[in-house]
Every structure is written in C-alpha cells, then in structure tokens.
Amino acid sequence: FFVVSCHTPCDRISLTTMEAKKVKTPEIILPPLPETKRGFTVQISGHNNGKRIAYCNGRFVFIRSLESPEVTVFSKHLQKVNAATIAPSGTWVASGDAMGNVYVWDCNRPDVTKNEVKACRSVTAICWSFDSKRVCAVGDGNPNRGKVFPYNSGNSCGKVDGHTKKIISCDWNGKRPFRLATSGEDYCVAVYENVPVKYNKDFEGEDHVKFCNAVKYSPDSSMLATCGQDSKIFIYDGKKPDEPLKKMGGLKKGHKGATIYCMAWNADSKRLATGSSDKTIKVWDVTTKKVVKTFTAGKGHHQFFQVGLLWLEKQLLSVSLNGSITLWDYEKEEAKTKICGHNMRVEDIAVSGENLYSVGADSRLTAWDVKTGAGTWFEGDPHKEKAIIAVAALPSGKLATLGNAQSLNIADTKKMAFGESTTKVPGFPQKMVAGNKSELIVITTYDTILIYGEEHDKLIHEEKVDYTASSVEFSPDDKVLAVGDTAGNMHYYDVADGKLSAKAFSTEKHGGEIKAISFSADGKLIATAGSKKRIHITKFEGKGGDPENAFGWEYHQAAITAMEFSPNGKMLATGSMDESFIIWKDLVDFKASERETTTLAHISGLAKLKWMSEELLVTMGRDNCIKTWKI
Numbered sequence: 001f002f003v004v005s006c007h008t009p010c011d012r013i014s015l016t017t018m019e020a021k022k023v024k025t026p027e028i029i030l031p032p033l034p035e036t037k038r039g040f041t042v043q044i045s046g047h048n049n050g051k052r053i054a055y056c057n058g059r060f061v062f063i064r065s066l067e068s069p070e071v072t073v074f075s076k077h078l079q080k081v082n083a084a085t086i087a088p089s090g091t092w093v094a095s096g097d098a099m100g101n102v103y104v105w106d107c108n109r110p111d112v113t114k115n116e117v118k119a120c121r122s123v124t125a126i127c128w129s130f131d132s133k134r135v136c137a138v139g140d141g142n143p144n145r146g147k148v149f150p151y152n153s154g155n156s157c158g159k160v161d162g163h164t165k166k167i168i169s170c171d172w173n174g175k176r177p178f179r180l181a182t183s184g185e186d187y188c189v190a191v192y193e194n195v196p197v198k199y200n201k202d203f204e205g206e207d208h209v210k211f212c213n214a215v216k217y218s219p220d221s222s223m224l225a226t227c228g229q230d231s232k233i234f235i236y237d238g239k240k241p242d243e244p245l246k247k248m249g250g251l252k253k254g255h256k257g258a259t260i261y262c263m264a265w266n267a268d269s270k271r272l273a274t275g276s277s278d279k280t281i282k283v284w285d286v287t288t289k290k291v292v293k294t295f296t297a298g299k300g301h302h303q304f305f306q307v308g309l310l311w312l313e314k315q316l317l318s319v320s321l322n323g324s325i326t327l328w329d330y331e332k333e334e335a336k337t338k339i340c341g342h343n344m345r346v347e348d349i350a351v352s353g354e355n356l357y358s359v360g361a362d363s364r365l366t367a368w369d370v371k372t373g374a375g376t377w378f379e380g381d382p383h384k385e386k387a388i389i390a391v392a393a394l395p396s397g398k399l400a401t402l403g404n405a406q407s408l409n410i411a412d413t414k415k416m417a418f419g420e421s422t423t424k425v426p427g428f429p430q431k432m433v434a435g436n437k438s439e440l441i442v443i444t445t446y447d448t449i450l451i452y453g454e455e456h457d458k459l460i461h462e463e464k465v466d467y468t469a470s471s472v473e474f475s476p477d478d479k480v481l482a483v484g485d486t487a488g489n490m491h492y493y494d495v496a497d498g499k500l501s502a503k504a505f506s507t508e509k510h511g512g513e514i515k516a517i518s519f520s521a522d523g524k525l526i527a528t529a530g531s532k533k534r535i536h537i538t539k540f541e542g543k544g545g546d547p548e549n550a551f552g553w554e555y556h557q558a559a560i561t562a563m564e565f566s567p568n569g570k571m572l573a574t575g576s577m578d579e580s581f582i583i584w585k586d587l588v589d590f591k592a593s594e595r596e597t598t599t600l601a602h603i604s605g606l607a608k609l610k611w612m613s614e615e616l617l618v619t620m621g622r623d624n625c626i627k628t629w630k631i
Contacts (some may be wrong), residue, residue: 091106179221231258428590
C-alpha cells in the first residue's frame, strides 16, 4: 500500500477573484486504479528500474511509484486516454486518447509537453523504440491506423499499413536493426523493418484464428511472442519471422481454451508470463514449452480476469478486471501486495473517526487510512455490481450504503464486510443522509422523502412532496430535517420519533438548484449553496431569516457542489465545479475577504468534501482522485 503525493500540472486558468490564490500540494492523493473493460486488454507500463508504473483512468494518466509515496498526474488530454507508456530512458511518457491525439511529456514534470501528434482516429496502443527516440501509436482509422514518429517532432517515420482492421497491440524490438510488430482485429500479425518502417510482406502472420491481443519481443530481441483469444501462444524468430518456432497453449494446455489478454517476458528472455480469463497468470519455460508457475488471482468471478501484465526487474505485476493491481511473490506463487481503490467514478465519501470511506460506480466500498494511504475493500456485493451512489456514517460506527439498484445496505466496519441483508428502496433513490445522534436514515427520491428506523430494514415514514429534493441534511440534534430542492427553495421539517411532522417553514433564496447544505456543530448557523454559485449563511432559530453574510458570497466561478462547517464551527469549506475550494475563516463578522482559495484542487471539478479534523480536509473530484489538505 502506498502513501501518495502529487505534482499538479498548472494547465488551467485560475479563478479571477481579488484574494491571493494558492495552488497547494495535497498532503496525500488516493488515485484511481487502471480503468478496465471486459474483453479488452489494459496497457500498463513500467520503467526498467522497476520503481514506477504508468496507467490510464478516464482522461488522466497516472504514474505511480512502487517504492516511494509519489504519484504524477497528467491532465492535458480532453478525451479518454487508452494507452500510456514510459520511455526506456525513464525521461518521457507517450500517451494517446480516443481522438487519436498523442502527447509526449516529461515523466517528472507533467506540465512540460515535448510533442503533440495526431496519430490516427483513435489510439489503442503505444510503444517506444529501445533508444527512446521514436514512438509508435496504433489504433483505429481509415486509411491511417497508426503512425511512427520521432518523440520530438511530428514527422512520419514510415507507414503502418499491414492491417485491414483496428490495430490493438504493438511492440518494438530491443536492438538494431529496428523491427516493429503489430496485431489487429483482422487476426493478423504484421512486422515492419528498419526506419522509416517498411512492411515485411514475406511474413503472413495468420496463425491465430481469433483476435491476437498482444505482441511482445523478448528483451534480447531473439524471439517474437503473440497471444490471443484462441488461447494460443506462438513464438517466432525475432530476426526472420516465418513459421512459428514454438506453439504453446490451446484447448488442452496452459489456459485450456480461455482468452489470453496479456503477456510479459522476464529479463533473461527464457520465461514468458501470460494472463487470462481463467483468472490465472501462467509462467512458461519457452525452451520446454511447459508451465513452471501458476498464480491464481481468484475463483468463480469474472472480476478476477487478468487483463494487464508487467514483468519488471524484480516484480511480476498484474491488473485484474476489477482494476486491482497485484504484486506477486514469484517463489511462493501468491500475492505479496494488492492495491485497492476505485477504477470507475467515485460517487461519495464519508468520515467516521479517523477513517475515510468511499463508494463508486464500480460497486465498491473502500476504507482508507489517510496516514498510510492504504485502501481495503469491504467483502460482499449486495448492490449486484451496480453503482453505489451514497455512503453515510452512522453513530454506531457502521456505514449505510445506497445503490443505484434501489438497494440499501448496512456495512460493518469492524468485520470489513457488507451486511447480509439488503433493503429494497421504493422509487429511484437520489440522496441519503444519516442521523448525527440517532440511527435514522433519510433517503430522497424524485417526489418522496423516506425515513428508515434504527433497525434500518424497516421504512417507518414516507412523505410525499411537490418538489424534487436535490440536497438533504439533519440538524446536529436530529430534530430538524433541512431539504433543498431543484427550484432553489429550502424546506424544513420537525422530526419526532422518526417521523416528519408538518413542515416547519420554507424559504426562497437561491433561484437555482440547491446542491449543498451544512449545519454548524452547535446548530446555530446553516449554510446553503448551489448552482447559482452564491453561499447563504443564516442564523438557524427555527424560522427563516436574512443571511448573515449580507446578500450572500459569490466567489466561485461555477456551481457549488460541496460544503461543510469545520468541527469547531469556526470555518466553512466550499467546493465547486470550478476546480477549487474556498476556506471561509470569518464566521463572526462574516467578512468575505477572510478567505483562502485553493485552485486546481481537482481537474474537471470538485464533487465532495469532508473535514476529518480542524486541520485536515478531504476532497473528492471528477478526476476520480481523493485528496487530503492541511488547512
């Protein structure tokens, strides 16, 4: 497990407000896992020294250290990134996206871009030449399905024209003369020679009967290996490929008919590792064509498919379909370290004591130790692989999780497991909040407020409303429920015995959707904000009133999505889709000038924030990262 810090690229325009702004460095970043898709290989890259790996998630590239608490984030792509590869020199990274754009950028300084090239219609794989001077990017397009170019210019170094359909893999040999191999959805393998690259028409490369998922030259360049959906592995002569020198796998050997998604050579070119849909990694002795090691990632579930593989100097590393990264103990044939987190959109966070929890569209509930950066998954799948849209900490120490599949489940933080029973929620759930002192759980749908009692599996109150709730919050004593709607109105209800009494009062302030509500710890102040970017702070005395902060504070440049008072009530934190958060420090005289803005906190916008202590703030953004900040 890893503690991570960040180098944040300054490639966005900062906010135009009057106070001094800070581009802070977070105390720790909890990055997402590699993004995966069933039926497709994940490209994961590493440097020869075995210290860093690179992978993609969304439109971001992450370089993660395996030895130190550091992660580098590249965010200049505007579309989904499909491939990223570190150059053999360890200096540059090449990454390609779904629009066919390839960026070459500094591995340690992601704000330094060396080159930008349009390679094809959509990039699926990238490889570097052994001298780190040339890049090959391949994918889909017509007529161009790939491009070879110098790392520091857009000039062409020959044509990649050996396929009639999308190219899905490429690899360069490790010494002169230059040789480049590609494989595509036309079941073919193509080889190109010299620079500028020229297609070798003498090699047919039609041995696979299904997609060839990967091509890899051995480190000594003496052999070229291919693997595919037909569960077969072919070894060709690296210098003059013709008929396969060796054939391994198939229906009765090795992975026994299962799709082989990925493979990696070891440093001495004598062993080849392959990852498959049979949830195993097998290490082959190329000389004897026999399996000498088998690593089992799991059993029975497709989430254990092995879709990415990397063999560094001393590390055998694999990526499962669920996104988890496993470092294997080669001698014991078992997992040494497993890196967990989220490989899809992070939906919500919750704080309980010193622990941080998050849920996401991957149906995972993850517990984080913000001191060490360790992430641990909860056991079970009560939401049936559907997105978990909300999590709330209960006074008992348990966690309430709300799923897109109309499911409510109570997770046990001591057992690190979901509850055995799941409650069906009527209607389509939107928001959820738990009581501060009671075990009540409130869930809102499009036109209903639902309250579940302390047993959590019983609906004790159902309130039909004539509005659509967009945010909901309990007062500190759980006696009042505040609800904001999509029209900009606030509704307050008295709560007694787990039921809502008649509506206490309503107010009209915002004129736009209310996205965030927060009570101060003593219950004397309530803050509301939303799509109109204005923050209203009002004394809460059981009735509506004028804002304490004059006409409201409007210093964010986009919709406010998150807000919370500090535990002692002396500060207010607000987060926005403008990629920033603001700490408001004067809650006595309500001077707007007493604020501190942190820009570029999350590229693509900040979605949630929580205080863990008076000096530590946790934020979650649309970059799928969770970060902590010292205030």
